Amino acid sequence: MGLTVPTVQSGTTNTGNSTDGTSKTAVDYQSFLRLLVAEMKNQDPTKPMDSTQYVAQLASFSQVEQSVQINSKLNDLLTSQTLSQADALIGRTITSADGTVTGEVASVKLYSDGIIATLKDGSQIVIGPGITVQPTPVEA
Template sequence: MTTIPATSNTSGTQSTTSNNSTDSSTLNYDDFLQLMVAQLRNQDPLNPTDSTEYMSQIAQFSSVEQGINTNSKLDQLLVNSNISQASTMVGLTLTSADGSTSGIVTSVRIDSSGSTAILNNGKEIPITQGVTLGYQ
């Protein structure tokens, strides 16, 4: 992504913008457009920036934004898939990958770290490669 240099404000006052997003460390399309307008307002009139550079920045930002949106939709699809799979595990016997823990799955917890099976004996086993499921 192209780095946008800081612009100076020639009037001596600073302007602040509010960001409605929940994560202030990320920029959305509106933030990008505000930065671009600030660049246009504060550019050197004797040496203006080439308009093709701005178009290139917009295209790059749009591409990154589309990638982020795609990842978000894929994450939601993965969560839906995990929920669907979790519902089929309840009532089955689960054995950990090392074979040390076994029990009947009473519920499945899905969070950002993955899926975890809660067994009837109170033990929790992360659902990872090597875990086996079967009937009693």
């Protein structure tokens, strides 16, 4: 009786709420546990599982658990990096990639898929490739 390990996936949302990605991972992790327990309960007592297969399945279980933990730590690291990047933009002058919008950043809003800077004049710029960031000139 073979064991199929579910794929661990992490989703993103545009709402800024990361619980959807972590709950999808938790569902896959819980599915793996249920599958392993069900397989052990339903094995034929006259032909018990080979100890080699059992050890291989336990190793797979450990690997899935470690993957979930690594993904969680990587998400934390990316969030921290994004917060640092956003903080560094406040008070700086940025110009959009097409050069049409320029101004001093008043605030930033973080989303799971990027950062949007709101300028003092109320306009918004998506932070991405091609934007220019400069120190804000000191007015005399």
